[in-house]
Amino acid sequence: MGAGGQSRGMRSWWLALSFSVMLSCVDPSSAQIKYSIPEEVKVGSVVGNIAKDLGLDVNTLEERKFRIVSGSKEAQFEVSQNNGVLYVHRNIDREQVCENVSPCLINLKLVAENPMEIHYIGVEIIDINDNSPSFQEEEKILEISESVLPGRRFQLPNAHDPDVSLNTVRVYKLNQNDFFSLQIRESGEVKVPLLVLQKALDREKDNEHKLTLTALDGGNPPKSGTLNVTVTVLDSNDNHPVFSQDIYSVSISENVKNNTSVITVNATDLDEGVNGETEYVFGNELNADLYNIFSLNKVSGEIRTKGNIDFERTDIYKLEVHANDKGHPPMGADCTIIIKVLDENDNEPEIEVTSLSKLVSEDSKPGTVVSLISVKDQDSGLNGKVICSLSNNVPFDLKPSFQDNMYSLVLKQRLDRESVSHYDITITASDCGQPPLSTSRTLSIDVSDVNDNAPEFLHNPIELYLIENNVPGNPICSVSALDKDLAENAALSYHLVREESRQMKTTAFLNINSENGQITALKSFDFENLKTFQFQVVATDSGALSLSNNVTVNVFILDQNDNTMGAGGQSGGLRSWWLALSFSVMLSLVDPSLAQIKYSIPEEVKVGSVVGNIAKDLGLDISSLLERQFRIVAGAEDVPFTVNPNNGVLFVQETIDREKTCESVSPCLINLKLVAENPMEIHYVGVEVIDVNDHSPSFQEEEKTLEIYESTPPGKRFQLPTARDPDVAVNTRKHVFLN
Ligand SMILES: *[C@@H]1O[C@H](CO)[C@@H](O)[C@H](O)[C@H]1NC(C)=O
Numbered sequence: 001m002g003a004g005g006q007s008r009g010m011r012s013w014w015l016a017l018s019f020s021v022m023l024s025c026v027d028p029s030s031a032q033i034k035y036s037i038p039e040e041v042k043v044g045s046v047v048g049n050i051a052k053d054l055g056l057d058v059n060t061l062e063e064r065k066f067r068i069v070s071g072s073k074e075a076q077f078e079v080s081q082n083n084g085v086l087y088v089h090r091n092i093d094r095e096q097v098c099e100n101v102s103p104c105l106i107n108l109k110l111v112a113e114n115p116m117e118i119h120y121i122g123v124e125i126i127d128i129n130d131n132s133p134s135f136q137e138e139e140k141i142l143e144i145s146e147s148v149l150p151g152r153r154f155q156l157p158n159a160h161d162p163d164v165s166l167n168t169v170r171v172y173k174l175n176q177n178d179f180f181s182l183q184i185r186e187s188g189e190v191k192v193p194l195l196v197l198q199k200a201l202d203r204e205k206d207n208e209h210k211l212t213l214t215a216l217d218g219g220n221p222p223k224s225g226t227l228n229v230t231v232t233v234l235d236s237n238d239n240h241p242v243f244s245q246d247i248y249s250v251s252i253s254e255n256v257k258n259n260t261s262v263i264t265v266n267a268t269d270l271d272e273g274v275n276g277e278t279e280y281v282f283g284n285e286l287n288a289d290l291y292n293i294f295s296l297n298k299v300s301g302e303i304r305t306k307g308n309i310d311f312e313r314t315d316i317y318k319l320e321v322h323a324n325d326k327g328h329p330p331m332g333a334d335c336t337i338i339i340k341v342l343d344e345n346d347n348e349p350e351i352e353v354t355s356l357s358k359l360v361s362e363d364s365k366p367g368t369v370v371s372l373i374s375v376k377d378q379d380s381g382l383n384g385k386v387i388c389s390l391s392n393n394v395p396f397d398l399k400p401s402f403q404d405n406m407y408s409l410v411l412k413q414r415l416d417r418e419s420v421s422h423y424d425i426t427i428t429a430s431d432c433g434q435p436p437l438s439t440s441r442t443l444s445i446d447v448s449d450v451n452d453n454a455p456e457f458l459h460n461p462i463e464l465y466l467i468e469n470n471v472p473g474n475p476i477c478s479v480s481a482l483d484k485d486l487a488e489n490a491a492l493s494y495h496l497v498r499e500e501s502r503q504m505k506t507t508a509f510l511n512i513n514s515e516n517g518q519i520t521a522l523k524s525f526d527f528e529n530l531k532t533f534q535f536q537v538v539a540t541d542s543g544a545l546s547l548s549n550n551v552t553v554n555v556f557i558l559d560q561n562d563n564t565m566g567a568g569g570q571s572g573g574l575r576s577w578w579l580a581l582s583f584s585v586m587l588s589l590v591d592p593s594l595a596q597i598k599y600s601i602p603e604e605v606k607v608g609s610v611v612g613n614i615a616k617d618l619g620l621d622i623s624s625l626l627e628r629q630f631r632i633v634a635g636a637e638d639v640p641f642t643v644n645p646n647n648g649v650l651f652v653q654e655t656i657d658r659e660k661t662c663e664s665v666s667p668c669l670i671n672l673k674l675v676a677e678n679p680m681e682i683h684y685v686g687v688e689v690i691d692v693n694d695h696s697p698s699f700q701e702e703e704k705t706l707e708i709y710e711s712t713p714p715g716k717r718f719q720l721p722t723a724r725d726p727d728v729a730v731n732t733r734k735h736v737f738l739n
C-alpha cells in the first residue's frame, strides 16, 4: 500500500507538474538547457552550472534570489545561489518518478528577480538497470493430459521489470529438458512466454515435470527472475493391463474339495484410477463345461474349483483369462492358464476277459491256452501299473503275453474230470498305488469228459441165491456197473459172455436186458440137478473208444421141498417161505405202513452179497444219489447193510445170524430208514432175514434112563426129554424118531 500510495501521489504530482510545465511552456523540449543524470545518483552530485550555462552573473544570484520554483516541496534538485550550480538534492528513482514513461524528463522552472527572469531547465533521468525481472506468482502449475499431442502450446505468466528499454525484460529462457521448449509471443510491448510440447508425455514414466522459466533483462550485466513451473501429467487410458505371466502353469490333485483355490492371476495396469482398475473374465472361447469346473473371482483373479476334477476324464485344462481395465474405451490383455491334474489312485484295475473256453477237455495238454485276459487301469503311473495273480490250488497259470497288460491263462497240468469237474478261477488285479486298489474276477471252467474210465462193478464176484423151480421168464437178478465218465462215456450196456466150451451152457438159459442189466432165467432150475453155476456179464460204455469190464455171477440154487422122499422134508417149510418171498423185491409184506420195499435174504449170506438196488426199485435218479447223500440213517451202525450211493445197491456188510438178530421172533425183519437230501426224501425198506437150518435140534441131557416096570401094560406113555432148535418154523419143527 505504502509504495503504491506513494507512486500514485507521485504520479498526480508529476501530472500536476508537467501540466504546470505545459502551461508555462507549451513545449518542454523548448527548455533552454537540458541536463541528464542517471537515476540513483548520489545526493549532492552536480547536475550542471545553470548560471554559467544561462550566462548569468554569479555574484548577483543571491541578490536576485535565484531559485527553483517547482510546486513540490520535496525538491529533487537544489541550485546554489553562490555559484549557480544545480545539485541533486535527494535520491531520484526513475521508476518512481516516471514509471513507464521514457524518456524521463524533469522540467525545472527557475526564477531570478530584479529584473525578473524565468528560465526553463530540463533534467533527463537516465534509467539504470536497478530492477530484476520478476513474476507475480510464486509457482505455476500446469495440468497437461498425457494424450496431448506434441506441438500444443501453453501460455506461461510473463515477468515484469520496472526498468525501461534495454533494462526491462528482453529474453525468456527455459531450463534444458526433453519435453518442452519455449516460444515468445510479442503482444505489443509485452513478451508472452509459451510452453511448447515437444514430445508426448507419459504419466506412467513421469507424472510431473519441474521446469524453470527464467526472464532476463537487457542490462549489462543482465538481471533475471525465475518461475518454477510444474507440469502435472494427467492420466489417459493408454496402458493395457499386463499379466505377471503370459502363461501360468499349476498342478492340482484330482478329487480336490469343492472350492479349492487353484491359482491367482495378476494383471497390473499402469494407468491411474479406473483406467488402472482391472477386472478378470474367462475368455469367450472357453468350452462351456469349464465354467462348471472352475470359477474366477473377477476382482482378485483367483481361480477356484467348482466341479469335480477327474484325471481320468481330463488330465490337463487350458483356460484363457482376460483382464480389462475400466477406462473409456477399456483396454484388455489375456493370459493362458495351464492346469495339470495329478493322478490319484482312485480307479480299480479292470479285468476284461477277451476270450474264454468255458469247457476244457480233461485230456488237454499242459500249456493249452484257456483264456485271454486284458487288464487295464485308468489311473496313470504306479496307479496304473497292474499286477495280476491267480487263486491258489488251481492247475492253471497266468502268463504275461507279448502285448502289454495281456495275460493268457494256460493249463499247468493234466486235468481229471472225475476228480474235479469244475474250476472257479479267481484272477486278482492289483495296482501299485498307495494304497493299492484291486479287482477280482472269477472264471468258471468246466472240464469236459473223455472216456477214460471203464465201467466198474462194485462187487465181483456176485453171489446169487436162487430158489429152484423159479418161473421161467421171470427176472432172477440184475447187475449194474458204474462208469465214472459222463453221458455216452458212462452209458452202459450189458451182455452175457457166452462161453463156448462148457459141459453145461448155462448161459443159454439166461437172458439179459442190455439196458438195465436185469437177468431173466429162461428155464426153471432144479436143485437136484444143478446146485451151482457161474456166468459172466460184460458192461460196455458207449464212448467212441468204448471201454468194458466184466463181473462173475456165482449162482447157488436153493433147494425146495419138491421131492416127496428124502431129507428135503425139513426144508419144505423154508422153501414155501422162500417162494413166497422170492429173492427179488417184495412189496409191503409185514408192515405196509412203513416199508415201501421189502427184500429177503437168507441168514449167513456172504458179506458183499447184493440185497437189491433200492434206488432203482424206488424209482430214484441214480446219478444224483451221491450228491444227495443217499444213506441209511436210524441206528445205521447196527445195521448189517450198506447202501452204495454211487449206484443205489444195498448190500450185506456183516454176517447176519438170524438167531442172534431176532431170536425166536419170526419173521425176522430189519427195518431200514434211508434219506436223500435236496429235496429231503425218506424211504423205508424192510429186509427179512430168512432162517436157514443152521442148527440141529439137541437134547439137554446126553442120556436118559427110563425105568419101566415089567408089569406096565402096552400103551402106557412115558415122557422123553424135548429137543431144542434155535431155528424157526420148519427148521425147528421136530420129528422124533426111534431107532
Ligand atoms: C523453485 O524451485 C527451486 C528448485 O526446485 C527451489 O529451490 C525454489 O525454492 C523454488 N522456488 C519457489 C518459489 O518455490
Ligand SMILES: *[C@@H]1O[C@H](CO)[C@@H](O)[C@H](O)[C@H]1NC(C)=O
Binding pocket: 259, 304
Ligand atoms: C469358497 O472359499 C472362499 C474362501 O474360503 C469363500 O470366501 C467362498 O465363500 C467360498 N465359496 C463358496 C461358494 O462356498
Ligand SMILES: *[C@@H]1O[C@H](CO)[C@@H](O)[C@H](O)[C@H]1NC(C)=O
Binding pocket: 244, 266, 267, 268
Ligand atoms: C500383482 O503384481 C504386482 C506387481 O508384480 C504386485 O505389486 C501386486 O501385489 C500383485 N497383486 C497380487 C494380488 O498379488
Ligand SMILES: *[C@@H]1O[C@H](CO)[C@@H](O)[C@H](O)[C@H]1NC(C)=O
Binding pocket: 258, 259, 305, 306, 307, 308
Ligand atoms: C461346488 O460348490 C458350488 C457353490 O456352492 C456349487 O454350485 C457346485 O455345485 C459345487 N460342486 C460340486 C461338484 O459339488
